[in-house]
Amino acid sequence: MLDLGDSCFEALPSSISHLKHLRFLDISNNQSIISFPNTICKLQSLQTLLFLNCTRLEKLPRDFGDLVSLSFLALTTQLKCLPAKGIGSLTSLRYLQIDHCGNLESLFDDGMQCLTSLRTFFVYNCERPVSLPQGLRYLTALENLVFHNCEKLNLMEDREDEDIQRGVCKLRSLVIVRIPKLVALPAWLQGAANTLKRMSCLSTLREIAITGCPELTQDEWHKIAHVPEIYLDGIEIQKQWDISSN
Numbered sequence: 001m002l003d004l005g006d007s008c009f010e011a012l013p014s015s016i017s018h019l020k021h022l023r024f025l026d027i028s029n030n031q032s033i034i035s036f037p038n039t040i041c042k043l044q045s046l047q048t049l050l051f052l053n054c055t056r057l058e059k060l061p062r063d064f065g066d067l068v069s070l071s072f073l074a075l076t077t078q079l080k081c082l083p084a085k086g087i088g089s090l091t092s093l094r095y096l097q098i099d100h101c102g103n104l105e106s107l108f109d110d111g112m113q114c115l116t117s118l119r120t121f122f123v124y125n126c127e128r129p130v131s132l133p134q135g136l137r138y139l140t141a142l143e144n145l146v147f148h149n150c151e152k153l154n155l156m157e158d159r160e161d162e163d164i165q166r167g168v169c170k171l172r173s174l175v176i177v178r179i180p181k182l183v184a185l186p187a188w189l190q191g192a193a194n195t196l197k198r199m200s201c202l203s204t205l206r207e208i209a210i211t212g213c214p215e216l217t218q219d220e221w222h223k224i225a226h227v228p229e230i231y232l233d234g235i236e237i238q239k240q241w242d243i244s245s246n
Contacts, residue, residue: 005050008032017042028052028074035059041066048072052099065089071117074099081106088135089114097122107133120144127151142168146175153179155186178212185216 001024010032016022017039025043027033028050034057041063049070051057057077064086073087074097081104082088087096091114098104105128112135119141123129130152136142145168147153155176168174176182210216210232 002026005029010034012037012040014039016040019043021045023069024048026050027054030054031056033057036061038062043067045069050074052076052097055100055102060086065114068092071095073097076100078103080104082108084108084112084135088112091115091117093118095120097124098126099124101126102128104128105130108135112136113138115139117141120146122146122148123150124148125150129153136168141170143170144173144175145171146173147179148175148177151178151180154181155179176210176213180212180214182213183215183217 002019002022003024003026005026005028007027007030009030011034012027014037016037020043022043023045025046025048029052031054033051033054036057038061041061044067046067047069049067049072052074054076055078057075059079060077060083064083065088067090069092070090071092072095073090073093074095076099079101082098087093088108093115094117096115096118097120098107099122104126107123107126107129112133115135115138118139121139121142121144123146125148127150129150131154147155212233
């Protein structure tokens, strides 16, 4: 385990590759680091890599996809798009958190076919992405999907519902918070309703909560009428009217 969080060095030494048995590396809250040496990709035992709030990080190593044991990744970068040949090649990845990536315009440029082990996908405070990644349909092991404070994200934009359903067939948790462009519940969500067990801001099969989505109206409630309890911004609404009649 190597915890370098809250440090201010500008570069990792290339000799980090000598730590062949390193399993945990935390570089979070470093406001100076711009890039990683490609030798970090030789850490074949590395399972957890954290570089949250590294606000000056401009690029990932060329051979990032060689981290064959990496299962937990949480990051902040200045990248405009996450490279498919890097993160998209991490076959062991189970948890991916993308946080405060202010320049990020697209969640992936292309290709998520290798992320077949991914269980949890979090996107926090990324203002520029406008649509779901096309490769979401390949995430057939996905159980937890979170979008939080992504103001331009349109969950309805030009996606084949059947393709999306391929990636949510095992979904258990869907969290949608402060997505102002959400005006309707996506049709692919209904297709996944038989497996969804927990959703917050689309909360559970027994309880659904929608928070900070002002354009979403009562007209959508019939799509989830089978859910016993529904909350809008923390207020239970289903007891106030029969949503199944709308």
